Amino acid sequence: MAWKMESQRKQYGKALVELGKERGDIVVLDADLSTSTRTADFAAAFPERFFNCGIAEQNMMDTAAGLAASGKTVFVSTFAVFGTGRCYDQIRQSIAYPKLNIKIVASHAGITVGGDGASHQIVEDIALMRVLPNMNVIVPADSPETYKVIKAVAKTKDPVYVRVGRADVPTITDPEAPFDLNQATLMREGKDVTLIGCGIMVAKCLEAAQELSKHGVDARVLNLHTIKPLDEKTIVRAARETGGVVTAEEHSVMMGMGSAVALVLVENFHVPMKRVGIPDVFGESGACDELMEKYGLTVDNIVEAAHDVLKRKK
Amino acid sequence: MEVYDGEFITELESIAKKARMYSIQMIYEAGSGHPGGSLSCVDILVALYFHIMKHDPKRPDWSDRDRFVLSKGHAAPALYAVLAQSGYFEVDELRSLRKMGSRLQGHPCMTKTPGIEMSTGSLGHGLAAGNGMALAAKLDRKLYRIYVIVGDGEMDVGETWEAAMLASHYKLDNITVYLDRNKLQLDGPTEKIMSLEPLADKWKAFGWHVIEINGHNMKEIIHATNEAKGVKGKPTIIICHTIKGKGVSYMEGSLHFHGKAPDKQEYEQAMKELGG
Numbered sequence A: 001m002a003w004k005m006e007s008q009r010k011q012y013g014k015a016l017v018e019l020g021k022e023r024g025d026i027v028v029l030d031a032d033l034s035t036s037t038r039t040a041d042f043a044a045a046f047p048e049r050f051f052n053c054g055i056a057e058q059n060m061m062d063t064a065a066g067l068a069a070s071g072k073t074v075f076v077s078t079f080a081v082f083g084t085g086r087c088y089d090q091i092r093q094s095i096a097y098p099k100l101n102i103k104i105v106a107s108h109a110g111i112t113v114g115g116d117g118a119s120h121q122i123v124e125d126i127a128l129m130r131v132l133p134n135m136n137v138i139v140p141a142d143s144p145e146t147y148k149v150i151k152a153v154a155k156t157k158d159p160v161y162v163r164v165g166r167a168d169v170p171t172i173t174d175p176e177a178p179f180d181l182n183q184a185t186l187m188r189e190g191k192d193v194t195l196i197g198c199g200i201m202v203a204k205c206l207e208a209a210q211e212l213s214k215h216g217v218d219a220r221v222l223n224l225h226t227i228k229p230l231d232e233k234t235i236v237r238a239a240r241e242t243g244g245v246v247t248a249e250e251h252s253v254m255m256g257m258g259s260a261v262a263l264v265l266v267e268n269f270h271v272p273m274k275r276v277g278i279p280d281v282f283g284e285s286g287a288c289d290e291l292m293e294k295y296g297l298t299v300d301n302i303v304e305a306a307h308d309v310l311k312r313k314k
Numbered sequence B: 001m002e003v004y005d006g007e008f009i010t011e012l013e014s015i016a017k018k019a020r021m022y023s024i025q026m027i028y029e030a031g032s033g034h035p036g037g038s039l040s041c042v043d044i045l046v047a048l049y050f051h052i053m054k055h056d057p058k059r060p061d062w063s064d065r066d067r068f069v070l071s072k073g074h075a076a077p078a079l080y081a082v083l084a085q086s087g088y089f090e091v092d093e094l095r096s097l098r099k100m101g102s103r104l105q106g107h108p109c110m111t112k113t114p115g116i117e118m119s120t121g122s123l124g125h126g127l128a129a130g131n132g133m134a135l136a137a138k139l140d141r142k143l144y145r146i147y148v149i150v151g152d153g154e155m156d157v158g159e160t161w162e163a164a165m166l167a168s169h170y171k172l173d174n175i176t177v178y179l180d181r182n183k184l185q186l187d188g189p190t191e192k193i194m195s196l197e198p199l200a201d202k203w204k205a206f207g208w209h210v211i212e213i214n215g216h217n218m219k220e221i222i223h224a225t226n227e228a229k230g231v232k233g234k235p236t237i238i239i240c241h242t243i244k245g246k247g248v249s250y251m252e253g254s255l256h257f258h259g260k261a262p263d264k265q266e267y268e269q270a271m272k273e274l275g276g
Helices: A008-022 A040-045 A057-069 A085-096 A111-116 A125-130 A143-154 A201-214 A232-242 A257-268 A288-294 A299-313 B006-030 B035-052 B073-086 B091-096 B126-139 B158-169 B199-205 B218-230 B264-274
Strands: A026-030 A050-052 A073-079 A102-107 A136-138 A160-163 A185-188 A193-197 A219-223 A226-228 A245-252 A273-278 B067-070 B146-151 B175-181 B209-214 B236-241
Touching (some): A008 A040, A008 A102, A008 A143, A026 A040, A026 A057, A057 A073, A057 A085, A057 B158, A085 A125, A125 A257, A185 A201, A193 A201, A193 A257, A193 A299, A219 A232, A226 A257, A232 A257, A245 A299, B006 B218, B006 B264, B035 B073, B035 B175, B035 B218, B073 B091, B126 B146, B126 B158, B175 B218
Parallel strands (some): A026 A073, A073 A102, A193 A245, B067 B146, B146 B175
Antiparallel strands (some): A136 A226
């Protein structure tokens, strides 16, 4: 499909600058990656409200806690691999436990980091963040949605983890369409099977749905941008109405979005299901497309998973 | 140098004695807790809450209040005692420490307890959190000050030094840190577990104004704090030489009472010594 390719990070930078203009309580922290995460845009516009903490993510998270405890709305950015595991205790103790108004917007998540290799390709960040009480987890599907997510989370008082990628991603949502943080977005109506994606995999789900339609399969596509709190109602309704579910995420199949969906279905409405995602392994250096293919994140992988589910439906 | 009359200092000392007594009572009734490190920082807490800090127990959310962070969260009993004595909650409530449904958690919890500014317990976080508060005060052009007590065991933590760098980089002269230098940590003497000295030189090298005092002497605590308030463009750390378990003879300098409640006999002796 001929989608426009756009950067999620660029929209993050733009949304932050707008928020900075609108609100004096917005402050931004980064750990020596501001030109990559695009918080540098905010730093240029509001230098007095931007604090570079150096390569010291633990210190950055606790500093954020002190700022939030003093009434600030704090955006903290770095690469996802450094903004989660490297400072997990700080996020747990000083952000999630006291439920402070901090938004961790982490870029360069997943294997689409590409050439940097496994050391920089976090495939377990959704898992780490979603098990933390009080923490919300959001994975925007594309660039316009990233903009809307940033604007929406700035209005909440809760800790939020927002995951974006490094690579430009296809624009599949309408910048003008209304956006509800708490509700999965119906991207395509369908009655035979439901494809649930998050992040860059939503576009792959749409392509898979089109491919399936050539075989007479009418697939529904949901964009599950908010993994916590989970829109259980929409998931269960989709399972009931289509009888089968495939999830797709650029994350380990262990304890990511697919696992969250699986648990909802096991407890509420049993249907055949298949998770598309990165197996329980570390990534490696390579081009995005090559990595997506090797680690099972292609349109074909989703189509195949859908056929498997359809077979088991009978 | 400001002069304080003897009566005023004696009053602070008697408040501290009572805080020591409450701390031991709480830990005894809870059956667990950290008496040694609570008793070593009591005098600093009393000086802060009964003289140094601008605060109002009836309005814990007052926006211009000075902020306090207990980075060594395991000394919570001492902080709770001083908060209760100040009037943040009833002294009777101290009995609920560590019990089901209590507002007084084993380690400080800012969402449960009035007067607690930051949830702590996992070591090495409090200074960075205090820095965040100090940055916010500067942004808001507020004059309130930030006070943090850190333990010497926390000097092992890398984040302590990350935070030390940040405070001097951003010229946070509105934060004052008290280092409770009781020289003992859970597994043994600090110098045996992980060599810390020369501590004063380390902090100086990180860009801090360093003062060393006897951390059980009210006058010295107050004078050092006044000196810190006058330092411009850099943060101040007051290295408070203290005795772990100070005030109860058999706990003083004892490793045994880092994280253990006294038994009945020990409790009674402590009460006798503290005049309870």
